[in-house]
Amino acid sequence: MKTRITELLGCEYPIIQGGMAWVAEHTLASAVSNAGGIGLIAGGSAPIDYLREQIRLCKEKTDKPFGVNIMLMSPNADDLAQLCIDEGVKVITTGAGNPGKYMAAWKDAGIKVMPVVPSVALAKRMEKSGADAVIAEGTESGGHIGENTTMCLVPQVVDAVEIPVIAAGGIADGRGMAAAFMLGAEGVQIGTRFLASEECQIHPTFKELVIKAKDTDNIVTGRYTGHPCRNIKTKFAKKLATGEKDGTLSPEEFEQLTVGALRRAVVDGDVDSGSFLCGAISGMVNEIKTCADIVKEINDGAEKLLGR
Numbered sequence: 001m002k003t004r005i006t007e008l009l010g011c012e013y014p015i016i017q018g019g020m021a022w023v024a025e026h027t028l029a030s031a032v033s034n035a036g037g038i039g040l041i042a043g044g045s046a047p048i049d050y051l052r053e054q055i056r057l058c059k060e061k062t063d064k065p066f067g068v069n070i071m072l073m074s075p076n077a078d079d080l081a082q083l084c085i086d087e088g089v090k091v092i093t094t095g096a097g098n099p100g101k102y103m104a105a106w107k108d109a110g111i112k113v114m115p116v117v118p119s120v121a122l123a124k125r126m127e128k129s130g131a132d133a134v135i136a137e138g139t140e141s142g143g144h145i146g147e148n149t150t151m152c153l154v155p156q157v158v159d160a161v162e163i164p165v166i167a168a169g170g171i172a173d174g175r176g177m178a179a180a181f182m183l184g185a186e187g188v189q190i191g192t193r194f195l196a197s198e199e200c201q202i203h204p205t206f207k208e209l210v211i212k213a214k215d216t217d218n219i220v221t222g223r224y225t226g227h228p229c230r231n232i233k234t235k236f237a238k239k240l241a242t243g244e245k246d247g248t249l250s251p252e253e254f255e256q257l258t259v260g261a262l263r264r265a266v267v268d269g270d271v272d273s274g275s276f277l278c279g280a281i282s283g284m285v286n287e288i289k290t291c292a293d294i295v296k297e298i299n300d301g302a303e304k305l306l307g308r
């Protein structure tokens, strides 16, 4: 399936593996890139040496294009942004904000820049400041979320900008990808489906929770902190949600409980105090497969439905 996204990024399929803090390291990213998509290494709040090593290891495992996701809220975002230039990274996506201040340096270095946007306004601003594409991410997504849904946000962003739009949030099979394309997207970004891949290095408990989750096993926490997150509905997530709702947890206490909670989920599989960030589509993700199978199945399914 050739689109402006496959042309822009030089990949076979317009499928991007979402940057996922603590999750998206070089093994996963290189597997997705070798499968013909675009793998991303997540910068998260990682130390600069960690990200440098991950980029170098990824280059050893694939000669295909891959990228890095920069979380703009990260205290060392400036260092990671410069590191991507120094290490010759070809593609950057950004999360949680406006990457305007890095744009000129990234463009000068020939990097393709694709910010994640939760709104039409930010999409337009990103186009103006030179983004090559935008990733319109709906509230169905795992991790930090905006309010608008993929179904409503994608066509509005498509109508508002000339650059290609990638749809994210709630896409896990060919039907989801075909639907996104019907809305005008030219690529998809997928996170949750790749959590249940063989190459994903998360704790087995995390994978098991994703696979076992039903449609109702998903919950958003932290709206009152201004940083809402979509998670698997574990006891811990329910405790946070209840504390938020009935006021028994102040926003400060909530923040304290969630510091390091994603790491505890990903690395330790700790169901008592870990936050298992995961999208609403997890109810449909029931099997661990290789990234190659996932990418091919999604792409082939979409191609068939779209009659291409």
Ligand SMILES: Cc1cc2nc3c(=O)[nH]c(=O)nc-3n(C[C@H](O)[C@H](O)[C@H](O)COP(=O)(O)O)c2cc1C
Residues within 6 Å of the ligand: 017, 018, 019, 020, 021, 023, 042, 044, 069, 070, 071, 094, 095, 096, 116, 137, 140, 141, 142, 143, 144, 168, 169, 170, 171, 189, 190, 191, 192, 193, 276, 277, 278, 279, 280, 281
């Ligand atoms: C565990 C997890 C961690 C995530 N961390 C980040 C992140 O660090 N930066 C970012 O831009 N997006 C992050 N996301 C969002 C993904 O990149 C992607 O856009 C999203 O998962 C797509 O929706 P889906 O989960 O329904 O496929 C994260 C998602 C998950 C599930």
